[in-house]
Amino acid sequence: MDLNLIEQASEAYEPQLGDNDRARMSFFKGLWKLQQEYVERAQASLDHALPGEEQLLAWYWDEKPLFLMAPLTINEELFLSALKDCAGYVADNAGVADEAVSVLRGFDWKKLLNEVGLEQAGYDPGSWLVGAVEAAAKLIATQASTVEAGVDEAGAVGIVLSCALKPMLEPAAKQAMSHYKPDRDAYESHAKPLRCPVCGGHAGLAYVGDTPSGEGKGRMLYCTTCTAHWEFERIRCAHCGTQSQGKLHYFHVEGDPAHRLYLCDECSSYLRTAFLSELPTAFCMEVEDVIMARLDHVANSVAIKSQRKDS
Ligand SMILES: [Zn+2]
Ligand SMILES: [Zn+2]
Structure with a gap:
């Protein structure tokens, strides 16, 4: 911290x-x-x-x-x-x-x-x-x-x-x-860990920006239990692991493209995600966690809307 x-x-x-x-x-x-x-x-x-x-x-x-x-x-x-x-x-x-x-x-x-x-x-x-x-x-x-x-x-x-x-x-x-330094080849040849590599928890937040293997456009997951972060596929649900592109989409409140919900229709989960290039300030995970709490409130209504669209 x-x-x-x-x-x-x-x-x-x-x-x-x-x-x-x-x-x-x-x-x-x-x-x-x-x-x-x-x-x-x-x-x-x-x-x-x-x-x-x-x-x-x-x-x-x-x-x-x-x-x-x-x-x-x-x-x-x-x-x-x-x-x-x-x-x-x-x-x-x-x-x-x-x-x-x-x-x-x-x-x-x-x-x-x-x-x-x-x-x-x-x-x-x-x-x-x-x-x-x-x-x-x-x-x-x-x-x-x-x-x-x-x-x-x-x-x-x-x-x-x-x-x-x-x-x-x-x-x-x-x-x-600090000991995990996988090389680029390893990143390309493996599926990335779905759960926190340190404590085994699910990711609580994500951010898109610089990552060990994807300059500016990679995605990192953050564990709110132990604070570890690790690289993840750009298009993949961090909860159920689906990579089915049609089931995954971003949603953001108008005027705030820096903070988005990554929604999965496969398992009905969502992940709050910060887009580093859009942030008004230096990136700080703890502060973003508080700022993105507003997204939790909209997450439910979005989920209800997308269910209605499906039926
Ligand atoms: Zn963890
Ligand atoms: Zn899912």
Whole structure:
């Protein structure tokens, strides 16, 4: 996470943001600062032994996620501290309902970790998160003396879990990605990994621009779980993998060609995509993630429209 770049990019967007987006950006800027402190602490104690580059690349092309093959050990004490700090920040700044604030303040993170364990977070963090959020919802329900856990409470705890986990993974993902240097021939002769080569998650965002093998016109996928990014085919669904051109298309809101939805009619998924050459500022993944959140709102209505067109 590059806080200077975040500052520069968010400032460039500032004039075009409405009140809600401005508040969201300000919330995230505080959160990123907190996360970056934990990235640095996780970096300082990073102990992730990697095999040689040949083995790393073999796993890469075989679509065997690195963490699955060489699990990461997450420092429980550091993670607990990150969970508490993120929970405090979300409680103070996210504008969630009072019930969610009191759940966040009183939540027993240690008990949750004892219940779900931390091992899986080191080899399949995406699945671990799903299980941890479910377990947390049950804990909230048993802790709350009055009503059962509402969507808000469970949602807030879920946000804290993923926000605190990311900095635990980022240094290892960065270290691993610095070893992936596939040559151009390899890129041309292999299908590219559909899932994150580091943690095995699905891509959360994409961007089109410079890539290792496609100057200016290549496409990169970004993993919002561990922050790895990797090159992907320009025309291919990052969810189901279809390359059927007729099923894949871009959609963007009028006046904003820099941010588009890549829609797949085959599996009804979409992927938010930034076009680097159209951006008003230097490219910063974290800031683009917040800016592109607006596309999530239009994604559903677009999906409904395209279904109507089909029938
Ligand atoms: Zn990942
Ligand atoms: Zn698809």
